[in-house]
Amino acid sequence: MAQTAAKRRGRFGLAVVALGWGLGWCLGPAQAFDGIVEKQRFVLPSYTTEGGAVIKSVQVGWESYGTLNEARDNAILITHFFSGTSAAAGRYQADQRRPGYWDEIIGAGLAIDTDTYFVISSDTLVNLNANDSTVITTGPASLDPDTGKPYGLTFPLVTIRDFVNVQKALLDSLGITRVHAVVGASMGALQALEWAAAYPAMVPQVVAVVGGAAIGGWQIGWLDLWAAPIVADPAWNHGEYYGGNPPLAGLTQALRLVTLSARNWPNVDGDFGRRWASPGKDPRATLDGRYFVQDWLDQAAAGRAALADANHFLYLVKANQTFVAGGEANLDAALGRIKARVLLMPAEGDHIFPPETIAHQRDLLAAQGTPVEYHVIPGTLGHLNGIVNIAQGAGILKAFLDRPTP
Numbered sequence: 327m328a329q330t331a332a333k334r335r336g337r338f339g340l341a342v343v344a345l346g347w348g349l350g351w352c353l354g355p356a357q358a359f360d361g362i363v364e365k366q367r368f369v370l371p372s373y374t375t376e377g378g379a380v381i382k383s384v385q386v387g388w389e390s391y392g393t394l395n396e397a398r399d400n401a402i403l404i405t406h407f408f409s410g411t412s413a414a415a416g417r418y419q420a421d422q423r424r425p426g427y428w429d430e431i432i433g434a435g436l437a438i439d440t441d442t443y444f445v446i447s448s449d450t451l452v453n454l455n456a457n458d459s460t461v462i463t464t465g466p467a468s469l470d471p472d473t474g475k476p477y478g479l480t481f482p483l484v485t486i487r488d489f490v491n492v493q494k495a496l497l498d499s500l501g502i503t504r505v506h507a508v509v510g511a512s513m514g515a516l517q518a519l520e521w522a523a524a525y526p527a528m529v530p531q532v533v534a535v536v537g538g539a540a541i542g543g544w545q546i547g548w549l550d551l552w553a554a555p556i557v558a559d560p561a562w563n564h565g566e567y568y569g570g571n572p573p574l575a576g577l578t579q580a581l582r583l584v585t586l587s588a589r590n591w592p593n594v595d596g597d598f599g600r601r602w603a604s605p606g607k608d609p610r611a612t613l614d615g616r617y618f619v620q621d622w623l624d625q626a627a628a629g630r631a632a633l634a635d636a637n638h639f640l641y642l643v644k645a646n647q648t649f650v651a652g653g654e655a656n657l658d659a660a661l662g663r664i665k666a667r668v669l670l671m672p673a674e675g676d677h678i679f680p681p682e683t684i685a686h687q688r689d690l691l692a693a694q695g696t697p698v699e700y701h702v703i704p705g706t707l708g709h710l711n712g713i714v715n716i717a718q719g720a721g722i723l724k725a726f727l728d729r730p731t732p
Contacts, residue, residue: 363417461633551583555583
């Protein structure tokens with residue numbers, strides 16, 4: 327549980343207050359978490375999935391920022407998005423190019439204040455980035471202790487509840503029996519709301535950023551499209567590619583779809599427009615002529631695919647498609663299980679979790695008497711606003727977390 331001493335640097339939490347958004351979207355001068363983060367390993371000798379399968383030697387990586395108090399009741403759990411990892415803030419090495427994805431809101435005096443809270447984040451089971459040396463996860467690419475070979479598709483299906491249950495075992499090992507809050511974006515929002523439904527006595531409040539309490543037909547369809555290029559790639563070979571050539575072509579195409587669907591058209595049009603991929607090579611002249619946005623998608627996806635595993639991608643797709651909080655049959659029943667105070671933060675222009683669908687969940691929660699707040703993160707990035715533009719909602723988030731827990 328040790329955390330190396332962290333240096334902190336002052337900086338302004340950048341935010342834009344748009345006309346009509348009112349107070350609370352800006353934070354003044356604050357300090358981001360700028361420390362060297364120690365990645366740690368949590369091991370369960372065995373874990374029984376929600377489906378009843380036993381997985382031996384389950385391992386996930388985790389890290390923390392701030393200090394756990396003597397009462398062990400100041401923990402905030404950060405749950406990560408589909409392609410994310412535990413790296414929510416800080417750096418593993420001083421020369422690391424970029425800090426964690428939510429570094430702008432985790433740190434001394436920031437929305438998730440490390441002077442007050444012990445902030446903990448872990449890699450999920452079947453983490454997408456199985457080939458990243460900083461990621462610790464158990465999934466299809468892991469060695470089966472019984473055979474010494476990668477599991478492949480013999481690895482059991484896992485659910486969002488399984489992700490949460492492993493996180494709970496981690497918190498139990500640290501003596502944390504009640505958290506201050508669970509906060510997550512996208513797939514992390516699913517996990518946060520699953521925490522509230524599954525362990526209500528342990529979770530007094532949750533923050534769901536660009537995500538909700540159930541996956542509907544719209545999201546199931548998108549997830550299916552994301553997975554399709556992998557299973558169509560002959561190199562996938564029904565998941566039996568370990569020790570050979572992995573299905574990088576299919577995985578790259580899948581990540582191109584993920585990359586584009588997470589954005590909104592004004593952002594893509596503004597950044598790329600109709601620029602040609604190569605000066606002097608008119609895309610209209612040949613069938614394989616390309617625009618700059620096409621090359622950009624290739625490059626962005628190829629970089630991510632190099633660290634990812636195709637089977638892990640497919641297992642994540644299935645875990646997301648089957649999600650309804652609390653394991654309920656429908657959204658109404660799922661929301662009925664949530665008694666925690668809830669902050670819902672959809673994003674303007676999000677095509678994956680449109681704000682209108684999250685507003686509907688707000689109305690259902692309010693109708694059943696659950697304390698719920700709703701604030702739309704502004705910006706042109708669509709779903710990605712929940713990561714890149716999270717500072718736009720920093721004031722709202724800080725005010726929510728700093729109130730006494732129910």
